[in-house]
Amino acid sequence: MSRLRVAFLSPAAIVTIALFAIPIGIICAYSLLSRGAYGGVILPWTIESYRRVFDPLYAEILWRSFVLAAISTSLCLILGFPLALYIARSKRRTLLLNLVMLPFWTSFLIRTYAWMFLLRDTGLINTILQSLHLIRQPLPLLFNDGAVVLGLVYGYLPFMVLPLYATLEKLDPALLDAARDLGATPWVATWKIIVPLSRSGMLAGSLLVFIPCLGAYLTPDLLGGGKTVMIGNLVQNQFTTARDWPFGSAVSLLLMALVLIILLRMLSRQSEQLL
Amino acid sequence: MNRYLSLYASAAYAFLYLPLAVLAVFSFNASRFAIWQGFTWHWYVEVFRDERLIEATIHSVEIAICATIFSTVIGTLAAYAIWKRRARWLTNSLYLSLVTPEIVTGVSLLAFFQWIFRFLHVQLGMHTVILAHISFSIAYAVIVILARLRTFDPALEEAALDLGANEWQVFWRVTAPNLLPAIGAAALLCFTVSFDDYVTTSLVAGVNSETLPMVIYSLARRGVSPAVNALSAMITIGIGTLIVAAEGLQQRGARSRP
Numbered sequence: 001m002s003r004l005r006v007a008f009l010s011p012a013a014i015v016t017i018a019l020f021a022i023p024i025g026i027i028c029a030y031s032l033l034s035r036g037a038y039g040g041v042i043l044p045w046t047i048e049s050y051r052r053v054f055d056p057l058y059a060e061i062l063w064r065s066f067v068l069a070a071i072s073t074s075l076c077l078i079l080g081f082p083l084a085l086y087i088a089r090s091k092r093r094t095l096l097l098n099l100v101m102l103p104f105w106t107s108f109l110i111r112t113y114a115w116m117f118l119l120r121d122t123g124l125i126n127t128i129l130q131s132l133h134l135i136r137q138p139l140p141l142l143f144n145d146g147a148v149v150l151g152l153v154y155g156y157l158p159f160m161v162l163p164l165y166a167t168l169e170k171l172d173p174a175l176l177d178a179a180r181d182l183g184a185t186p187w188v189a190t191w192k193i194i195v196p197l198s199r200s201g202m203l204a205g206s207l208l209v210f211i212p213c214l215g216a217y218l219t220p221d222l223l224g225g226g227k228t229v230m231i232g233n234l235v236q237n238q239f240t241t242a243r244d245w246p247f248g249s250a251v252s253l254l255l256m257a258l259v260l261i262i263l264l265r266m267l268s269r270q271s272e273q274l275l
Numbered sequence: 276m277n278r279y280l281s282l283y284a285s286a287a288y289a290f291l292y293l294p295l296a297v298l299a300v301f302s303f304n305a306s307r308f309a310i311w312q313g314f315t316w317h318w319y320v321e322v323f324r325d326e327r328l329i330e331a332t333i334h335s336v337e338i339a340i341c342a343t344i345f346s347t348v349i350g351t352l353a354a355y356a357i358w359k360r361r362a363r364w365l366t367n368s369l370y371l372s373l374v375t376p377e378i379v380t381g382v383s384l385l386a387f388f389q390w391i392f393r394f395l396h397v398q399l400g401m402h403t404v405i406l407a408h409i410s411f412s413i414a415y416a417v418i419v420i421l422a423r424l425r426t427f428d429p430a431l432e433e434a435a436l437d438l439g440a441n442e443w444q445v446f447w448r449v450t451a452p453n454l455l456p457a458i459g460a461a462a463l464l465c466f467t468v469s470f471d472d473y474v475t476t477s478l479v480a481g482v483n484s485e486t487l488p489m490v491i492y493s494l495a496r497r498g499v500s501p502a503v504n505a506l507s508a509m510i511t512i513g514i515g516t517l518i519v520a521a522e523g524l525q526q527r528g529a530r531s532r533p
Contacts, residue, residue, distance in 0.1 A: 012353035019410035215376025
């Protein structure tokens with residue numbers, strides 16, 4: 001190995017080991033220790049934290065996170081597919097694609113706050129409905145599961161559109177022409193030819209949306225209020241308010257393991273498809 | 276069918292942009308509430324008068340500049356080495372750090388820093404935030420630089436080597452100048468990622484290191500304040516400009532290929 005290569009790789013390697021691998025290792029160790037009185041951890045070693053994860057109370061939070069992430073992913077797929085199709089058929093693809101990605105790069109916090117401004121009791125939607133005399137009492141739009149799903153879909157839609165577009169763009173337009181020649185309407189051709197052929201893009205997009213949704217923290221925190229607790233909120237709560245670091249560490253590792261399992265399964269399925 | 280598609284696409288773009296546009300429009304609203312009562316600059320003036328906001332902005336900029344410099348340099352070097360010959364373990368751990376839920380990154384860094392502090396006499400503060408930001412920005416820099424390197428013609432390097440340049444001279448005088456637009460794009464991206472981060476930052480921040488997103492978060496939780504709308508509008512426009520500039524740099528880098 002050349003000296004230059006060592007010199008070039010080592011800073012990144014050091015940072016990755018010191019600020020990613022070791023911290024995760026510490027979490028692993030902490031998850032097996034006991035809870036200290038003022039946060040932190042103490043001996044003895046125990047697997048108590050892992051046993052508690054399967055307590056019905058916490059199992060419900062895991063389940064709820066799964067369900068909310070799955071609903072958000074499906075909605076992203078339904079909403080993202082026609083958009084990706086439109087972009088793939090358009091003449092100004094780069095511009096349109098960049099317009100989808102642009103909001104993603106701006107502050108996630110501000111985009112979530114924008115929905116709070118719209119959905120609050122005194123927010124824009126309720127104010128408009130009230131001034132039109134359509135409702136008397138403000139509708140409870142914020143601080144519920146629906147608001148969380150909306151926020152997640154809004155936040156991660158670009159992740160769905162990108163891989164879908166990449167697949168759709170590669171499809172041979174001759175396939176559609178052939179279908180049309182044989183008498184298929186545009187709708188039938190889309191449903192029977194384009195949708196099945198873009199399965200790999202759907203899979204990649206769903207993966208890219210589902211993973212961050214499952215680990216979401218900010219969206220359920222701000223849009224769900226205290227009611228909607230997802231795994232991310234549970235982790236944060238254990239490290240701050242509840243001061244149970246071993247349990248928080250165990251939940252973090254569980255979340256990480258779930259992400260890895262989903263990732264590896266999807267990746268292996270995708271490579272099977274490629275073969 | 277195409278007509279339906281374009282109609283749908285307009286609605287989808289409206290969905291993506293309307294919430295931010297509405298926020299910006301109402302930042303000029305004379306009323307505290309969501310009823311339009313005339314135009315005002317009042318909330319913008321208020322933002323610039325608020326000392327907590329000014330201080331937080333300074334913190335955010337300082338942190339973002341430090342994190343950007345380190346992660347762009349480290350990321351560029353790593354991307355170059357990976358391009359020359361694959362380094363599986365490094366690329367894999369960088370991708371892994373990208374898919375790790377932010378809350379897990381945050382608490383693991385918090386636990387790590389607290390553990391280190393048993394041996395060193397330091398506390399959470401600006402330095403821990405900067406370290407955290409460097410650790411999650413490097414992956415972005417590597418991805419942007421690698422994408423550019425994939426379109427770079429290795430023959431240029433071979434020519435330089437044939438003419439007697441050593442490895443370092445090849446990198447510094449042949450490849451790096453060609454990478455400049457991509458390095459610029461990577462830096463802008465790292466800056467925005469660092470400037471916008473809330474989750475990890477809030478966990479590893481200590482005394483005297485409150486950042487702008489942390490202030491926005493606490494104001495957003497407390498309720499209606501049109502000053503937050505004004506602040507959000509300014510940040511969104513500012514960051515949006517940086518992103519468009521980064522995209523432009525990337526395009527330019529890609530076009531100038533031989």
